Every structure is written in structure tokens, then in C-alpha cells.
Amino acid sequence: MSDYIFYPGCAMESNAKAYYDSLMEIAQPLGINLQEIDDWNCCGATEYVGINLIPAYSLIARNLALAAKTGQKTVLSPCSACYLNLAKADYYMAERPALGEKVNEALAAGNLQYTPGSLDIRHLLDVLINDIGLDTLKAKVVRPLKGLRVAPYTGCMVPRPDYNKRWSDPEHPTELIDVLKAIGAEVVAFPGGATCCGGHMTQIGPDTAYELIRRLISSAEKSKADIMVTVCPMCQLNVDAYQGETNSHYGTDYEMPIVFFSQLVGLALGFPPEKLGFGSEITSTEKALSRIGMDIPEAAITEGKQRQQEGLPMPLCMRKTAKTPECKRPCAEEAKA
Amino acid sequence: MSKTPVEHVHARLDHDEDLSLLHEVSMKTAGVSRLEMCIQCGSCGGSCPSEMDMDHTPRTLFAMLRAGMREEVLLSNTPWICVSCYHCVVRCPQNVHITDVMYSLKSMAIQEKKYRDSSAPDFSETFVEMVEKYGRSYEFGLATRHYLKHSPLRMIRTAAMGLGMLKKGRLNMKPTTIKGMEQLTAILNKAKEMELAHE
Ligand code: SF4
Ligand code: SF4
Numbered sequence: 001m002s003d004y005i006f007y008p009g010c011a012m013e014s015n016a017k018a019y020y021d022s023l024m025e026i027a028q029p030l031g032i033n034l035q036e037i038d039d040w041n042c043c044g045a046t047e048y049v050g051i052n053l054i055p056a057y058s059l060i061a062r063n064l065a066l067a068a069k070t071g072q073k074t075v076l077s078p079c080s081a082c083y084l085n086l087a088k089a090d091y092y093m094a095e096r097p098a099l100g101e102k103v104n105e106a107l108a109a110g111n112l113q114y115t116p117g118s119l120d121i122r123h124l125l126d127v128l129i130n131d132i133g134l135d136t137l138k139a140k141v142v143r144p145l146k147g148l149r150v151a152p153y154t155g156c157m158v159p160r161p162d163y164n165k166r167w168s169d170p171e172h173p174t175e176l177i178d179v180l181k182a183i184g185a186e187v188v189a190f191p192g193g194a195t196c197c198g199g200h201m202t203q204i205g206p207d208t209a210y211e212l213i214r215r216l217i218s219s220a221e222k223s224k225a226d227i228m229v230t231v232c233p234m235c236q237l238n239v240d241a242y243q244g245e246t247n248s249h250y251g252t253d254y255e256m257p258i259v260f261f262s263q264l265v266g267l268a269l270g271f272p273p274e275k276l277g278f279g280s281e282i283t284s285t286e287k288a289l290s291r292i293g294m295d296i297p298e299a300a301i302t303e304g305k306q307r308q309q310e311g312l313p314m315p316l317c318m319r320k321t322a323k324t325p326e327c328k329r330p331c332a333e334e335a336k337a
Numbered sequence: 338m339s340k341t342p343v344e345h346v347h348a349r350l351d352h353d354e355d356l357s358l359l360h361e362v363s364m365k366t367a368g369v370s371r372l373e374m375c376i377q378c379g380s381c382g383g384s385c386p387s388e389m390d391m392d393h394t395p396r397t398l399f400a401m402l403r404a405g406m407r408e409e410v411l412l413s414n415t416p417w418i419c420v421s422c423y424h425c426v427v428r429c430p431q432n433v434h435i436t437d438v439m440y441s442l443k444s445m446a447i448q449e450k451k452y453r454d455s456s457a458p459d460f461s462e463t464f465v466e467m468v469e470k471y472g473r474s475y476e477f478g479l480a481t482r483h484y485l486k487h488s489p490l491r492m493i494r495t496a497a498m499g500l501g502m503l504k505k506g507r508l509n510m511k512p513t514t515i516k517g518m519e520q521l522t523a524i525l526n527k528a529k530e531m532e533l534a535h536e
Contacts, residue, residue: 160423
């Protein structure tokens with residue numbers, strides 16, 4: 001067992017519960033021992049630092065100070081944005097001593113202190129590849145995901161800016177591809193693998209975000225992927241939950257599911273889908289899972305049915321051409337007629 | 338004594354240039370921004386996935402900083418459209434911390450209330466308000482307040498999705514508050530008294 005200080009981050013308790021649940025299942029068999037930082041706080045995402053620098057870095061540094069207190073050295077973060085915030089704060093406080101001093105002055109007001117460079121900040125994917133290792137992972141696979149065509153979506157904030165040189169390549173990282181191959185999935189060529197999901201632009205500048213989401217999904221479709229796989233709660237949320245809005249914006253009818261890599265690892269290790277958070281997606285994984293002979297949990301399907309009976313507004317499909325047979329959305333042209 | 342980046346820049350000029358704005362932004366940026374080292378190559382704009390929605394490419398914006406165009410720079414939508422993807426950062430031949438410079442420009446624009454569209458600054462401020470209150474982010478409160486104020490129509494459109502998220506247990510109606518709120522508040526209050534301006 002390897003010990004890690006665990007920083008879950010806010011999303012793991014809300015929109016990315018599937019990530020949390022699946023990580024909790026696979027950690028034990030893979031020998032990852034997680035000790036959650038007691039009373040950790042939000043990392044500030046990409047918002048606080050755009051308002052006020054010293055408070056933003058002090059917010060992050062409270063977590064670093066609490067983590068360092070445990071006496072362990074390695075912090076594990078599964079969220080890409082949290083990982084980057086923690087890693088960048090640690091790096092910049094050392095690179096710019098004036099920042100480190102001011103942040104420590106603020107921390108002192110809460111009886112805390114942090115010496116930059118005293119922790120290793122690592123992402124879950126890095127730990128899985130470089131500490132646990134692909135051989136251990138392969139040895140634990142009882143149900144290879146043969147026949148499942150997967151688009152590996154690493155996103156931005158894990159391989160970039162990578163000040164500590166932990167990743168294989170800033171724009172064409174191979175780590176996620178290697179993990180997916182190790183669990184027997186068929187990895188498709190996915191040129192958008194390290195591009196952006198739009199981050200918080202889904203909320204503040206949706207047109208910018210829709211375009212980035214569209215590029216990702218259409219690239220995955222062109223690669224004939226059954227499913228996209230991510231290492232980041234923000235990426236999952238944008239591609240999954242905002243896929244409907246993106247479709248209505250462009251008049252497309254994409255149905256590209258996206259799950260966390262820990263969920264697929266969990267399936268390969270033999271855990272049932274219901275223990276791994278399957279069924280919590282907005283864009284259904286039913287078709288993708290059926291390719292490896294699995295069903296999504298019963299509860300999730302009934303929930304979906306209930307939702308339809310209530311007749312919640314469905315976005316209209318704006319595409320003027322003939323509807324494809326798979327398209328389930330009501331058509332704008334028919335509605336007018 | 339070694340020269341500061343600005344002195345280096347001056348040393349190569351045959352006329353006086355007012356680099357105070359460039360220097361101010363550089364100093365306000367986390368880490369060593371290296372903004373003074375920009376050679377105007379344009380790799381950043383060429384790598385940027387959301388450049389089509391920006392008033393100015395990062396390169397143009399940095400040229401404007403050098404020219405001291407304070408008003409125009411702070412009113413540019415560029416920092417607000419930046420999605421923090423770091424493509425530019427890994428391609429910049431001068432290792433300028435471009436994304437972090439964008440954060441500095443946002444904070445300066447907020448401080449001086451210089452923006453054309455208040456939606457993005459408001460979003461950041463509401464996000465931070467929630468974090469300062471609870472110690473954790475609170476999506477439900479953030480989304481409802483933000484949409485109500487800025488795009489009630491979009492709220493209607495996203496209601497179905499929000500309900501789906503709620504049903505699937507992915508949206509918490511109630512915020513979580515950390516135990517050490519008093520400690521966190523003391524830290525943040527102290528931090529707010531300080532600025533990373535000159536050294
Ligand atoms: S890539 Fe770097 S050096 Fe080139 S214009 Fe952009 S900031 Fe300047
Ligand atoms: S970090 Fe911002 S400026 Fe740089 S490429 Fe990405 S969106 Fe463009």
C-alpha cells in the first residue's frame with residue numbers, strides 16, 4: 001500500500017460523485033491508501049485568482065499547510081483544476097519568494113505556515129501510471145473492456161503547463177491512452193485529446209464554450225468512439241451536461257457519453273456498474289456499455305423514464321434537413337407545422 | 338547588482354519608453370511573469386482555441402501593455418474569454434506566464450471597474466463570495482443567482498438539465514461549510530490587506 005494525502009476538491013462531492021465513488025472502489029485493490037486532508041477548503045477554481053492574487057493563493061495554501069501537517073509528502077488530487085492550483089501555488093511561491101512570504105504572513109493569521117516545495121502534488125492519473133504501474137494494473141484486470149472504443153480525453157490542466165515535468169507531452173500526452181489499453185479497451189485516435197472543454201465559459205460565455213465542446217464531440221464521433229473518457233470533473237460536466245445545449249445551439253444530435261477513467265478501470269477490475277457511479281450521466285452510457293455486455297444500473301434507467309413522463313421541456317432540433325432515425329429530439333420544423 | 342527585466346528592456350532601446358504599465362502588470366502576476374521578454378512572435382494567438390471571440394490576441398494585448406494603453410487593455414474582453422487552457426504557455430518561446438497575466442488583467446479590470454460586460458466579473462465575484470462564506474464552492478447557489486441576474490431566459494432552457502443533475506444526486510441544494518471558517522476568514526482578511534506590487 002502507498003500512502004497519499006487526499007485532496008478531493010468540491011466537485012467530487014457534487015457533480016463528480018461518480019469519480020469519487022469509483023475511486024473509492026478501485027483504490028484498495030490497486031494499493032492506494034488515501035487519507036483525506038481534514039477540513040480542506042475549495043481551491044478557488046479559475047475564479048479567485050482573477051479577482052485578488054494574495055487571497056487566492058492563501059486560500060490554496062491553507063490546504064497545503066494542512067496537508068504538510070500530516071507529515072506525509074505526497075498529495076493526490078483527482079481533479080485537474082485542483083491539481084493545477086495546488087501545484088502552481090507550490091511552484092510560484094518558490095519561484096517568487098515575495099509571494100511565498102506574503103502568503104505565509106496571511107497563513108500566520110490562522111496559525112498555519114507552509115514551506116514551498118515541501119510537498120509533491122500529484123494527479124491521480126500520474127500516481128496510477130508512475131507509482132502503481134501498468135503491470136500491477138494489468139494483473140488486476142478480470143474483465144478486459146474488449147470491443148469498447150474509447151476516446152482518451154486528458155484535457156488541459158493536467159499536461160499543461162507542467163512546471164514540474166511530470167507528463168509525457170504537453171499537447172499529446174500518452175498516459176491516459178496507456179491506462180485504457182492496459183484495461184483492454186480499444187483506444188481510438190482522438191486529435192482533441194488535450195484540448196479545452198471551455199471551463200467556466202459554459203456559464204459566462206456559452207457561445208465560446210459550445211464551440212469548444214462541439215469540436216471535442218465531433219472529433220470523438222469522427223473517430224467512431226463509443227464513449228469519451230476524462231480525468232477531470234469540469235470536462236465531464238461540460239461535455240456531458242452541456243451536450244444538450246450544444247446540440248440545440250448547432251442543430252446537431254450528438255449523443256456522446258463521457259465517464260471518468262476510474263469508472264472504466266473499476267469495470268475492468270470486476271466491480272459492478274452501480275458501485276462505480278454509472279447511470280449518473282446526463283448523456284446515457286447505455287449503448288456504450290451494451291458493447292461490452294453490461295447494463296447501466298436499473299435505478300438510473302427508471303429515473304430517466306420518470307423524467308420523460310413529466311414532460312420536461314426538450315430542446316428543439318434546429319436542423320433543417322431530414323431527421324436522422326436515431327434523433328429523439330422534437331424537431332423545430334415539425335413543431336412549427 | 339543584476340538588472341531588473343525592465344532595465345534590461347531599457348538597455349536595448351535608443352529612446353525612452355514608458356514601461357510602467359507593463360511593469361505593473363508583471364509585478365501583479367504570480368510567479369515570475371517574464372512579460373517583459375515577449376518578442377511579439379504571435380505563437381500565443383495562433384495557439385489559442387478561443388481567439389475568434391477575443392477583441393485582441395494575447396500578442397496584441399501585450400503590445401498594447403508595452404505602449405501603455407491602460408484603458409484599452411483593461412476594457413478588452415480578451416482576459417475574460419481566455420479559458421485557461423495553457424496552449425499558449427507551452428508554445429511561447431519566451432516562457433511568458435500568459436494565462437497568469439490574463440488573471441492579473443482581470444483583477445485590475447475588476448478593481449478599476451473597467452469592463453463592458455459585467456456577466457463574467459459578476460460570476461467570478463459570486464463564486465468567490467460563496468467560497469468566502471462556506472469555504473467550499475456552492476454550485477446551486479452560484480448558478481441560480483448568476484442566471485437570475487444575467488440570463489433568466491437561459492435559466493429556463495437549462496432548468497431541465499439542472500433538474501436532471503438534481504435527480505441524479507449531482508447538485509447539492511445545500512452548501513457545505515468547513516469547520517475552520519473562522520481560521521479561513523482570518524487568513525483571507527489578512528491576505529486582502531496585502532498586494533504583490535513592487536519588490
Ligand atoms: S508566444 Fe510568447 S513571445 Fe510570442 S507573442 Fe505570445 S507572449 Fe510574446
Ligand atoms: S490560456 Fe487563454 S490565451 Fe492562452 S491559448 Fe488558452 S485561451 Fe488562449
